[in-house]
Amino acid sequence: MKRIIAKEEYCMGCGLCEVYCTVQHSKSKDIIKAYNKENPKPTSRVKLEVHKPVSFAIQCRHCEDAPCVTACLSGAMQKDPQTGLVTHNADKCIGCWTCIMVCPYGAIKRDPSGKIISKCDLCSELEVPACVANCPNGALICKEVKP
């Protein structure tokens, strides 16, 4: 499976990772429509962590022994044994925030609807995740690792 790694020494804190993640997870996949028109508003699943001068982007690590999967009350969060991805089923999610409580990376957020959570899906439909492909300074890299 893919794994995203942040190179904080290259991160400028520009936030383009969040912008491209938002667009990638929008209905229209169009930056103007995504930000100005869509309702519900699409949201970024990557978080730019900033504590000046340090900054880096963080997203779900798809942990091997994922605490969010064990803690999930509804079974919405599952570890796919084939792909190694930690998948989130929005239809099953009840927005109890238990996964947020146990994620050691703080990589899970509340969806703007306030009803479910939102997290990185590694852009499974893309060859390279949107945040990595669009980082202008190589601060995010994507490696293939064994699931």
Next chain:
Amino acid sequence: MPKYVIVGASAAGIGAVEAIREVDPVGTITVISDEHCPQYSRPMISDLVSGKANFDKMMCREYQFWQKNDVQALTGRTAVNLNLAEKWVALDKGDHINFEKLLIATGGNPFVPKIEGSEKQGVYTFTTVSDAESLAARIETARTAVVIGGGLIGVSVTEALVKRGLKVTMVELKENILSLILDQTASEIVENVILNAGVTIATGQTVQRIIGKPEDDNVVGSAILTSGETVPCDLVIIAIGVIPRMELVSGTDVKTNRGIIVDKFMRTNVPDVYASGDVAEAYDFVLGENRLLPLWPLAQQEGKVAGYNMSGKKAEYPGGTAMSALKYFSIPIISIGITNPRENGMYEILVKHEPERTLYKKIVLKDNVIVGLTLVNNIERAGVMFHLMKNGVKVKKLKQELLSEDFCLATLPRSLRRKLYPGEYR
């Protein structure tokens, strides 16, 4: 002969099955549950009452979970007796099941205090999906309810009833609701949203008597509180808490305290017999002792640990602690560990409270290590703080940052991040 027998099909039972199947794809597994349905998420029974979820949505694993894991699931059956010397469990119809390894994951029974009139129609406990279904079936014809208990279960059922349009009075023995998991400030924040939803909260009280309706004494008509006040109601829900279901081990050699005593491998004192979930007293890493902690995520984790050890993969339970994520009436709250420390000089408390934004953050430290955490509204970095807590990290130099709204992974010094997240720096 089944290799593995698991009594209980809830969080701990599910966790155990998944762990066993990771290690042992072929060993026979039998699961015994006195509930009639397949697996479901117990914390979601209030969603069934509120109408937010149907039973399909409540299933926390795929529909064919037992079949897919090649489990013989005996649902609607009760394990009534245990013979440890001959290693068998007796079932309600007189049949026996032999085991090589046994997991007791029987959970808890609702605690029901002695209240005069509690046998009347319209009095419910609230622990199982069948409790929730019975209650849901009565809601159409009910207008008012009294909920006894202002803890996690009591507040959940109150919210569900309010969403169905009932007028609810919540009765709590302590001075504040949710007093086991929240301090007074956080409790009052929740109380306010509950009051705004039209609920009456009666604290420092309980129900001393349930009276029938004038036209039919067998049907709930009102509840008399300890203050003497009479609250007319169509329903009374007893939601005080659960006590471990230990009937199966009573009279056996399995050692119990308030729950079944287990070690870090979820083993009881009897070889090949394990216990997990609400019935077990597992390790609390904050208090440094074993105790009852009836919480779904911990039960599932304990079940997993038991399952690994039963099937031969050594696994140690790292310990849990009191931890709850709440969303009552849409206010997000996370509370972990010691939230109400005694004022004996052992604890240092960091607080930030902005009532106008309903923001509250309280961090309890002992020897510069986080031992307690309460976050209201700004909850998204709770997991990072919990990680510091679990790893016993000294946060002496981070106190101001911990209270800052911008606290995040980047706040931690690089040297600390390297230590806590080694995978990131390989």
